[in-house]
Amino acid sequence: MVKPGPSQPGNRPDGPGNARKIILLALGLVLAGTVFLLPQFVSQPWIAGAPEDLPPVPEASPTSVAPSTAAELTRFRQESQGVLAEIVAMRDRLEQSQVERWAAPEFSQALDLVQAGDERYSYGDYEASLEQFRLARDRLAEIEKLGQQKLADALAATAAAIESLNVGVAASSIDLARAIAPQDPEVQRLAPRVDTLEQVAAHIEAGDQA
Structure with missing residues (x-):
């Protein structure tokens, strides 16, 4: 039986050396791929849109309402409030006079x-509101004048009806006068006479028949 002789040093495989060569070769390939291939994938910017395509920073702009315009609007608003206060007072007086x-x-x-x-x-349109309020104030002032005229006419009709013993006309006329101005001195003077006018007319008629 022949025993194998000892192996020669030149024929023994160098395991660790071959593995090191393979690793170095792989690293070299990866490095080469990084150098030659990576620029192709990152040739475009990572952030969409070039710097020149980004929207510009807005410049500072003046306020939308000029100071002179703001002052004018304030004046219109204050005048509107003043006229409206007059309107409220006139409306209340007319309602007390039973204007309807x-x-x-x-x-x-x-x-x-x-x-x-x-x-x-x-809506903040103070100029237009002021115009409407002024028109309303003028109309209410005309109605107040009309009320004074109707009061004078009613008092005159009441006095004439008392003299003619016309109870119906006297009653309706003094009723309107009382509605318009219940505290008027002439209304308070004629009202009691109208209240007793029917009795006075009856006495006069009875005396005429006697």
């Missing part, structure tokens, strides 16, 4: 103007 009995259509039209002014005021 003797000037209902005119009073309704004036209130429509007030409402139109309120709407424009709510």
Whole structure:
């Protein structure tokens, strides 16, 4: 039986040396791929849009309302409030005078103007609201003058009806006068005479028949 002889040093495989060569070769290939291939994948910028394509920074702009315009709007607003205060006082006086009995259509039209002014005021259109309020104030002033004229006419009709013993006309006339101005001195003077006019007329008629 022949025993194998000892192996020669030149024929023994160098395991660790070959593995090291393989690793170095692989690293070299990876490095070469990184150098030659990576620029092709990153040739485009990572952030979409070039710097020149980005929106510019907005420049500072002046306020939308000039100071002179703001001052004018403030003046219109203050004047509107002042006229509206007059309107409220006039409206209250007319309502106390039972205006709907003797000037209902005119009073309704004036209130429509007030409402139109309120709407424009709510939108900040103070100039237009001031115009509407002024129109409404003028209409209400005309109604107040009309009320004074109707009061004078009613008092004159009452006095004439008392003299002629016309109870019906006297009663309706003094009733209107009382509605318009219950505290008027002439109304308070004639009202008691109207209240007793029917009795006075009956006595006079009875005396004539006697």
